[in-house]
Amino acid sequence: MSETRLAVNDVSVEFTGLRALDHVSLSVLTGEVVGLIGPNGSGKTTLINAITGQVKLAGGTITAGDTRLSGLSPREIALQGVSRSFQIVRLFNTMTVLENVEAAALAKGASLAVATERAKGVLNELGLAAKVDELGESLSYGDKRRVEIARALAAEPRFLLLDEPAAGMNDAETETLLHTLSELPKTRGLGLLIIDHDMGLIMRLCHRLHVLATGRTIAEGDAAHVRSHPAVIEAYLGKGAVHA
Numbered sequence: 001m002s003e004t005r006l007a008v009n010d011v012s013v014e015f016t017g018l019r020a021l022d023h024v025s026l027s028v029l030t031g032e033v034v035g036l037i038g039p040n041g042s043g044k045t046t047l048i049n050a051i052t053g054q055v056k057l058a059g060g061t062i063t064a065g066d067t068r069l070s071g072l073s074p075r076e077i078a079l080q081g082v083s084r085s086f087q088i089v090r091l092f093n094t095m096t097v098l099e100n101v102e103a104a105a106l107a108k109g110a111s112l113a114v115a116t117e118r119a120k121g122v123l124n125e126l127g128l129a130a131k132v133d134e135l136g137e138s139l140s141y142g143d144k145r146r147v148e149i150a151r152a153l154a155a156e157p158r159f160l161l162l163d164e165p166a167a168g169m170n171d172a173e174t175e176t177l178l179h180t181l182s183e184l185p186k187t188r189g190l191g192l193l194i195i196d197h198d199m200g201l202i203m204r205l206c207h208r209l210h211v212l213a214t215g216r217t218i219a220e221g222d223a224a225h226v227r228s229h230p231a232v233i234e235a236y237l238g239k240g241a242v243h244a
C-alpha cells in the first residue's frame with residue numbers, strides 16, 4: 001500500500017473571544033503513530049474536531065493525500081477514510097456490541113452481510129469476540145471504549161484519531177489497549193493520531209509526539225526530545241505529567 005499523509009497546514013480555530021488553535025501544522029503518515037499531548041485546554045480535542053469537520057477553521061487547510069478535507073462535512077470526511085473516537089463514549093446502549101459496530105460499517109456503505117463480517121473481524125481483533133451479543137449499556141467502561149475503537153475501525157479508515165482512549169481504564173485494560181493499538185499501523189497500514197493524558201501509554205506507543213500549549217505548537221519530535229524540551233517542561237510544570 002502506498003504511503004498517504006494526513007496534513008494539517010497552518011490551522012487556526014476561533015471560538016468567541018478565544019483562539020483555540022493558532023497556526024498549528026502537523027502531519028501523520030499511514031503506518032505511524034503520532035501522539036498529541038499538552039496540558040488541559042491546550043487545543044488537542046479541537047484539533048481532532050477540526051480534522052473531522054466538527055469545528056470550522058478560521059485559517060489553514062487540512063488534506064488527506066491529494067484530497068482537501070477542510071470545507072467538507074463530517075460525513076464526507078469520514079468517507080475519505082478518517083475515523084475518530086470521542087472523549088465521551090458514544091455507543092448505542094440498547095443495541096448489541098455487534099450491532100453497534102455493524103452500524104459503523106453500514107454507514108460507510110457496506111451491505112449487511114459485509115458489515116456483519118467486518119464487525120466480527122474487528123471485534124475479534126480487539127478481543128471482544130465473547131461480547132458480541134451483549135448490550136452496549138451492560139459493558140464495563142473499558143469495554144465500551146474498546147467498542148468505540150471497533151466502531152471507528154469498522155469504517156476501514158486510513159487515519160484513526162483517538163481522543164483519550166485509555167481514560168478510565170485500569171492498568172490491565174490500558175496494557176491490552178496499548179498492545180492492540182501498537183499492532184494497528186502494521187496490520188492495517190493506518191495512521192494513528194492519539195490524545196491521552198497517560199504519558200506511559202503515549203511514550204511507549206508513539207513514534208512521534210506533537211505538543212500543544214494554549215493552542216500553539218511548542219515542541220515536536222520523538223519522546224526523548226519532547227521530554228527534555230524546556231517549553232514542554234515549562235508547560236507541564238508542577239503537573240509531573242511528562243515523566244512517564
Ligand SMILES: Nc1ncnc2c1ncn2[C@@H]1O[C@H](COP(=O)(O)OP(=O)(O)OP(=O)(O)O)[C@@H](O)[C@H]1O
Nearest residue numbers: 015016018020038039040041042043044045046047
Ligand atoms: N465549542 C467550544 N466553544 C467555546 N470554547 C471551546 C469549545 N471547545 C473548546 N473550547 C475551548 O478551547 C480551548 C481548547 O479546548 P480543547 O478541548 O481543545 O482542549 P484539550 O487540550 O483537548 O483539553 P483537555 O485535555 O482538557 O481535554 C479551551 O479553552 C476550551 O475551553
